[in-house]
Amino acid sequence: MKLDAIYHRTTDNYCYPLNDEELIINIKTGKDVDRVYLIYGDPFWGGILGGDWQWSGKQEEITDKKELPYHIWWSITVKPEYKRCKYYFKLISDEEELYFLEDHFYTKEEMDHSGNKLECFIFPWMNLCDINKTPAWVNDTVWYQIFPERFCNGNTSNDPPDTLPWEYHAVTNKEFYGGDLQGILNRLDYIKDLGINGIYLTPIFESDSNHKYDTTDYVKIDPHFGDEKVLKELVDTAHQKGIRIMLDGVFNHVGRNFAPWRDVLEKGPSSNYYNWFMINSWPFDKEKKDTKDGSFYSFAFTSYMPKLNTNNNAVTDYLLSVVRYWVENYDIDGLRLDVANEISHKFCKELRRLTKELKPDFYLLGEIWNDSINWLRGDEFDAVMNYPLASVVTDFSICKDKTNRDFEHAINQNFTRYMLQTNDVLFNLLDSHDTNRLIDKVKDLDVFYQQLAILYTMPGSPCIYYGTEIALEGSYDPDCRRCMPWNQIDSGLYEERMLLVKRLLYLRKKIKAFKSSNYNFVYDSNDPRVIQYIKTDDNQKQVEVILNYSFREIKPMLKGKVLFSNLFKDGKLKPKGVYIQLIENERGRNKAGCDSVGDLM
Numbered sequence: 001m002k003l004d005a006i007y008h009r010t011t012d013n014y015c016y017p018l019n020d021e022e023l024i025i026n027i028k029t030g031k032d033v034d035r036v037y038l039i040y041g042d043p044f045w046g047g048i049l050g051g052d053w054q055w056s057g058k059q060e061e062i063t064d065k066k067e068l069p070y071h072i073w074w075s076i077t078v079k080p081e082y083k084r085c086k087y088y089f090k091l092i093s094d095e096e097e098l099y100f101l102e103d104h105f106y107t108k109e110e111m112d113h114s115g116n117k118l119e120c121f122i123f124p125w126m127n128l129c130d131i132n133k134t135p136a137w138v139n140d141t142v143w144y145q146i147f148p149e150r151f152c153n154g155n156t157s158n159d160p161p162d163t164l165p166w167e168y169h170a171v172t173n174k175e176f177y178g179g180d181l182q183g184i185l186n187r188l189d190y191i192k193d194l195g196i197n198g199i200y201l202t203p204i205f206e207s208d209s210n211h212k213y214d215t216t217d218y219v220k221i222d223p224h225f226g227d228e229k230v231l232k233e234l235v236d237t238a239h240q241k242g243i244r245i246m247l248d249g250v251f252n253h254v255g256r257n258f259a260p261w262r263d264v265l266e267k268g269p270s271s272n273y274y275n276w277f278m279i280n281s282w283p284f285d286k287e288k289k290d291t292k293d294g295s296f297y298s299f300a301f302t303s304y305m306p307k308l309n310t311n312n313n314a315v316t317d318y319l320l321s322v323v324r325y326w327v328e329n330y331d332i333d334g335l336r337l338d339v340a341n342e343i344s345h346k347f348c349k350e351l352r353r354l355t356k357e358l359k360p361d362f363y364l365l366g367e368i369w370n371d372s373i374n375w376l377r378g379d380e381f382d383a384v385m386n387y388p389l390a391s392v393v394t395d396f397s398i399c400k401d402k403t404n405r406d407f408e409h410a411i412n413q414n415f416t417r418y419m420l421q422t423n424d425v426l427f428n429l430l431d432s433h434d435t436n437r438l439i440d441k442v443k444d445l446d447v448f449y450q451q452l453a454i455l456y457t458m459p460g461s462p463c464i465y466y467g468t469e470i471a472l473e474g475s476y477d478p479d480c481r482r483c484m485p486w487n488q489i490d491s492g493l494y495e496e497r498m499l500l501v502k503r504l505l506y507l508r509k510k511i512k513a514f515k516s517s518n519y520n521f522v523y524d525s526n527d528p529r530v531i532q533y534i535k536t537d538d539n540q541k542q543v544e545v546i547l548n549y550s551f552r553e554i555k556p557m558l559k560g561k562v563l564f565s566n567l568f569k570d571g572k573l574k575p576k577g578v579y580i581q582l583i584e585n586e587r588g589r590n591k592a593g594c595d596s597v598g599d600l601m
Contacts, residue, residue, distance in 0.1 A: 005030030132378030152183025214255030
C-alpha cells in the first residue's frame with residue numbers, strides 16, 4: 001500500500017460539519033486502495049476520563065469515491081449523536097489491511113494489542129457558530145455579469161465628454177460609449193426573459209476610467225452612470241422581478257484622485273492618511289509610470305492604483321462604513337471583492353461579521369483565481385470566482401489529446417477542494433471582463449453550446465457575461481468589453497442563439513438535479529472524447545449529460561426523455577453535439593417526476 005499517498009486531517013475540506021447534525025469526513029488515498037472503512041463514535045463512549053475502559057466505534061464502509069489524477073477521494077457523511085466524533089480508518093489493498101490513525105499506520109495485530117492507547121482522529125465539537133453557512137438562494141441563482149459602460153446607454157444627458165457612437169466593434173480602455181445604470185434598468189425585462197435572477201455589476205462608484213476599478217469616491221455613483229436615485233430604482237425594480245443585485249467592491253487599491261491619496265501626495269508623512277497606504281520610501285516621483293522601484297505598493301505595478309493598507313484599523317473602519325452605507329441604503333444582496341487574495345484576512349473576517357449582521361443571507365464573493373481554502377473556512381467569503389472550472393472546461397475542448405478520464409479527474413479535483421456548502425455557491429463562469437470571450441476561446445458555435453451545457457449542469461452558481469447569450473465576440477481585456485449590439489438583438493438577428501441559451505437557463509432553474517453536487521461520470525461509449533455524467537438530486541431524480549467532443553457520430557444509450565439537444569438526429573449524436581436526458585425509472589415515468597418534457601415548460 002502506498003502510504004505516502006494517504007492523507008487526512010481534521011480540518012478544512014477533510015473533516016467539517018455540513019450542518020448541526022451531519023459531519024463530512026474525507027480521506028485521500030492512492031489508487032491502489034480498494035476499500036476504506038470508517039470506525040467512529042463518541043470519544044467518551046464506554047467510560048469517563050481516567051479508569052480502565054475500552055473505546056470501540058461503529059464500523060461503516062465508505063462507498064462514495066471520486067477519482068483524481070493520482071489519488072482517490074473517499075467521502076462519508078455521519079451523524080455524531082452527541083456532537084463529538086472520534087474515528088480512524090481501515091484501509092484494504094488486495095490482501096493487505098492497515099489502520100490509519102492520527103499518529104501512525106497500524107497492522108491488525110498492533111491494533112489488537114494496543115489497548116486503549118490509540119491516538120485516533122477527533123473532531124471535538126460541532127459548535128453551531130463555527131459551521132460554514134452559505135446563503136441558500138445562491139445555488140438557485142443564474143448570474144448575469146454586466147460591465148455598465150458597454151451594456152446600454154439609457155440616459156445620454158450624463159454621457160462623458162467625447163462619448164463615441166454606440167457601435168459593435170473592437171474597443172480599448174480609452175473610449176467611452178455612455179453605458180449607464182438607466183440603460184440596465186431599461187433592459188431588466190430583457191434580462192429576466194433570459195431566465196436570469198442575479199446581476200453582478202462591475203464597479204459603479206466614481207472613477208476616472210471606463211472600467212471604474214480605480215475608485216475616486218466610494219460613496220458616490222459615478223455621475224456618468226447616474227446617481228443614487230437611479231441605483232435605488234434599479235435595485236428595487238430588480239427585486240420586484242425576482243432578481244438579486246451584487247456590487248463590486250474594490251478595496252485592495254484606489255484611484256489616483258482618491259482624496260486621502262491626494263492628501264498623501266501633497267503632505268507626505270505628515271498626512272493623516274500616510275499609513276492608509278503601503279509606502280516604503282518618501283519622497284518618490286509622483287508622475288512615475290510604474291512602481292517597480294518599490295517606493296510604494298500598488299495593484300500589480302500600476303502607479304495610478306495605490307494599494308490600501310487593510311492592516312490599518314482606520315482603513316478597515318472606513319471600508320466597513322462604506323459597505324454598511326450601500327447595504328443599509330440600497331438593500332444590495334451581495335458584494336464581490338476585487339483582488340480579494342491581497343486584502344488582509346483581518347479585514348475579510350470583519351467584513352463577513354458586518355454583512356451577516358446587516359443581512360444574514362448576504363453573499364460575499366472573492367476574486368481569487370486559484371486554490372482558496374484559506375478564505376473559505378466559514379469566517380470570510382462564501383465563495384470565490386471559479387476560474388479553475390473555466391480552465392478545465394475550455395482546455396478539454398481545445399486540447400484534443402485530453403480524454404474523458406482527464407476531464408473527470410479535473411472536475412473532481414475542482415469540487416473536492418472545498419466544503420460541500422461552498423461548492424453549492426461557487427461562482428462558476430466561462431468568461432468575464434478579465435478574459436477573452438467564450439466564443440473567442442472555442443472558435444466554434446456548437447462547441448460554445450457544449451461549454452454552456454457543462455456550466456449549467458455543474459454544482460455551484462453559474463454566471464454568463466453580458467452578450468454570451470448571443471455568442472458576443474471579443475479577445476482579451478479590453479476587447480472583451482465591447483458594446484452590446486442592441487440593434488441586431490432587437491431585430492431578432494440572434495434569436496436562434498438566444499433560444500438555446502434560454503433553454504439551458506430554464507432547465508437549470510427548473511430541474512434540481514442540474515444544481516446538485518451529486519454527480520457521477522459514466523462510460524457507455526468507448527470513445528475517449530465523449531463525456532457522460534449523471535446528476536442526481538436529493539430525491540434520487542436524475543438527468544444525464546452527454547457531450548460528443550469526438551470527430552464521429554455516436555449512438556448514446558437512450559434512457560429517458562430528451563431535455564436539450566443541439567446536434568442529435570435519428571438516434572445519433574453528431575460531433576460537437578449536446579444531449580441531455582431525463583432518466584426513466586422502471587414504471588416508465590422519468591425520474592424528474594414528469595410524464596413528458598411538456599410538463600417542464
